[in-house]
Amino acid sequence: MSMDAENSNIVVIGGVACGPKAASRARRRDPHANITLIERGKELSYAGCGLPYYVGGAVSDISNLRKTTFDVIRDEQYFRSVKNIDVQLQTEAVNINRANRTIAARSIATGIIKEILYDQLVLAMGSTPFIPPIEGISQKGVYCLHVPEDAVQIREKIEKGEADRAVIIGAGLIGLELVESFFNHAVDVTVLELADAVLPSCLDPDMAEFLKNEVVREGVEIYTGQRIIRIDMEDGTARVVTQDRSFPADMVIVAAGNRPNVGLAREAGLRIGETGAISVNLRMQTSDPNIYAGGDCVECCDLVSGRMIYAPLGSTANKHGRIIGDNITGGCEEFGGVVGTMIFKVLNLTVAKTGLTEQDARACGFRVATSLTPCLDHVHFYPGGKFLMIKIIAEQESGRFLGAQIIGPGDAAKRVDVLAAALQNQMTLRDIANLDLGYSPPYSHAMECVIQAANHARNRIDGLAHVMNADQVQQKLLQEDLLLLDVREQKEAESNPIFCEAVKNIPLTSLRYRLDEIPKNKPIVCCCAQGTRSYEACLILQANHFDSVYYLDGGLRIWRSFFRDKKECYS
């Protein structure tokens, strides 16, 4: 399928995800091309996303991350024998000569530089961990988790019993994945985050607070708003000093995000985007049409906001690789962009997000409506249902769905993927509410969770539901006379009381008959476990001429999370 009569020369720089995928796909489509893949590291085609699971022990052997499903290691020999791809490890591309269509590649072992001719060049150089400019951060004993060697070193230290206390710098995705890795080994973990909340680029403050409290409850220490001043090291013990305290640690892990490797591209005069990553067109071509780029070194379009973003992910890198493999062998494939989906596991929780956060959406100029839906992941009468908290973000006027955040022990993976598909198709909340999703008691609800969540947001937009969030309720409680109307059944209210003077319990099932017990001269915030009953209670009160009636968004589960360390509490 090569376009040329002569065999084309394909050179791929970078051997982790996008590179091997592009090379393999090119081979499938063109049996005759000369395909060379060069990689700076000692290993290629490993599952970088599996590193935290090697540290934590779920993956027993590091080489499993390089194995195929049929238990063969994807090494140079494998690429040679199966795919007829020439792999050169520990070889670094030091220069691209676009005029001559050559790259200069230097052997890290010998220092010898050789030239390699290309017809099509693929840049898949990946990214490098960002190391914040902190005094003492480059010392021995401070780790990153980026390549298999890092994971091996960290686990070795734990297994030798040399790491009773770990400090993780950064409460992003990798930082929180590592919480579980250390937790599995009974290593005490402390997470320090510069921002005021965990996962600041993925979660809104309400959901971040919910997540933080759920993780802290398991015995993990998380401190947000921590500006790290320096890392001291003494007798193998580190001390991470922040603006207001210091944290001792046997091991410090820096997980402060990644930066794209663009040096080679920049020196070659290729266009770099405003995000700092390589700019490519829909066909994954750089500003030089004979040079393609993909994976963690390129930027991509956020399909929800229309903005260019840097969102390095293994799933995206693989898609890039396949598309590049097509296009360098005469195909014509395009990569439109991403919708910002991410998912990870921390302890018993799944944390997932797709699209824009509420904060993102406001920053993009959207007028925003939201809803918080606490729910079980399948019908309550079938055993084994697990909790999920779903936040939905939509455009107020149009009802266009903009994003979601889902956290809980329940099946968040299904819901986030459905909502990712909804975003990719620019669905409205109404469209989501009419999705024909599979229903059977072991898996879902007659009204599936995401449909419930979408309908909650629609009720808000339609003016049917008047909510107050936990933060607003707390503020109001301090400022004015407010009635917290607990509409749960009496036995629930007694076994899980709300510790607040302003609370009064009238179950929804008797509310219509007890309206005269409720004062008309103060605002009323109805609350219940999940929000369903308090919504109904609001409607009853409104119909009976109570003027200032709201219900607690997200129900008492959010409330409990919010007021955990505060006076007004719900146990």
Add this chain to the structure above:
Amino acid sequence: MSMDAENSNIVVIGGVACGPKAASRARRRDPHANITLIERGKELSYAGCGLPYYVGGAVSDISNLRKTTFDVIRDEQYFRSVKNIDVQLQTEAVNINRANRTIAARSIATGIIKEILYDQLVLAMGSTPFIPPIEGISQKGVYCLHVPEDAVQIREKIEKGEADRAVIIGAGLIGLELVESFFNHAVDVTVLELADAVLPSCLDPDMAEFLKNEVVREGVEIYTGQRIIRIDMEDGTARVVTQDRSFPADMVIVAAGNRPNVGLAREAGLRIGETGAISVNLRMQTSDPNIYAGGDCVECCDLVSGRMIYAPLGSTANKHGRIIGDNITGGCEEFGGVVGTMIFKVLNLTVAKTGLTEQDARACGFRVATSLTPCLDHVHFYPGGKFLMIKIIAEQESGRFLGAQIIGPGDAAKRVDVLAAALQNQMTLRDIANLDLGYSPPYSHAMECVIQAANHARNRIDGLAHVMNADQVQQKLLQEDLLLLDVREQKEAESNPIFCEAVKNIPLTSLRYRLDEIPKNKPIVCCCAQGTRSYEACLILQANHFDSVYYLDGGLRIWRSFFRDKKECYS
């Protein structure tokens, strides 16, 4: 929000799913309407889909199917006190007088008929089990599973030890759900199906065969192509006689599908569709604009084929109810249709389907491409991955995605919901391949299962992958000289051999060096566990001028299923 100055009279006929939902939604939007709900049965608002789980024991108490999440039974009193809805049980609508806008309702207890005035009438009469015209089918000891009483009777008989052997007539969704119910009680189960395969309206023969074999392996007996001639009953033991044998049973369950309850609507002169169910417009109005209908008594549009179908499901009924509740209180909501999604659990398997089957699609005139993808539901290096078989159906020319079937112990629920969303948005395989789905090792693959499956089908459409299905291979083996080239590693081939003379093992990893061992004068079918290696092997052979090369679609897992009781077997 009522459009009238006076309070409107809303009458709802039918109290299971759509009816109570419509009434409740109407109340939320209109606090002043007079809302009456009449129901023929003794109970209302129960989860009919939960009945098999009561029979099987997962649901301990039948009343749980009528409880809210907060443990209150949804009875007349509940609807009165919480929703101010007047519920009349054991009351049957016997006539609609459209000119006067009244219905005649008869008390089943007293026989007294009264007239009820309506401004807006909602028909939600549901369906009735279809009882095939078989001699002896109406005897005592032959059951249906339709209302809570049925489930109570069946379970009582099992718990009394009076049902050691059950015969289920019909291998549809409810029939197969009941397999698990009986299995849980160690009741021997035999399923008899008239069609040549299980789930004939939901699965293609290849996937039906796969499912059947997986269930049969657990000790359940399933006989397809069974025309039942009569049911004999003697001393409490039944004997189900088919054209070629007879089956003794302590209990016979008829699960041969449902028919919509349309008598009342037909007598009132409302339009009935060609499917036999009530015809409604997008707003869920019948041919009389003051009469709405929803749930199991109406037909709906299949959004993939554009045809009207009868597809009664609790999830659809609830959506109908909400939309009707909006429209009878001045709203303007539409129900576009369904994409034919279904899911259920049988033993350790999830069975899911969305869109058209291959057979459906061909019958609708589509030129069809398919793929079979056996896979784990998350990356192989993370523990606990479970098997799934995914069949994809697409239009050959456009690549438009038309449907999928997913079976296995793995997480089929997530995949079917994502693909249902894809269908609702008329996505192509290319669109699916570019979905930004959540990736993390515990949940998925860098290339998610549905993306892999879509790409397999694309490879077929693009002429890159030449497959033969298990059926074709079996035919060919009988007719001509064929080489089955097993490209698994030697240890795999030895521990899980293919019992077939025509087989030769050359692992993919050494294939390029052993081409001279392969004869050029016969067709070659490559095979491996999952299809990935045999696909690569095909490409290598093609590039080396082997002319007639294919690989086994669906891998050896399908092969094993297909040849279970046949000569050519794979253990």
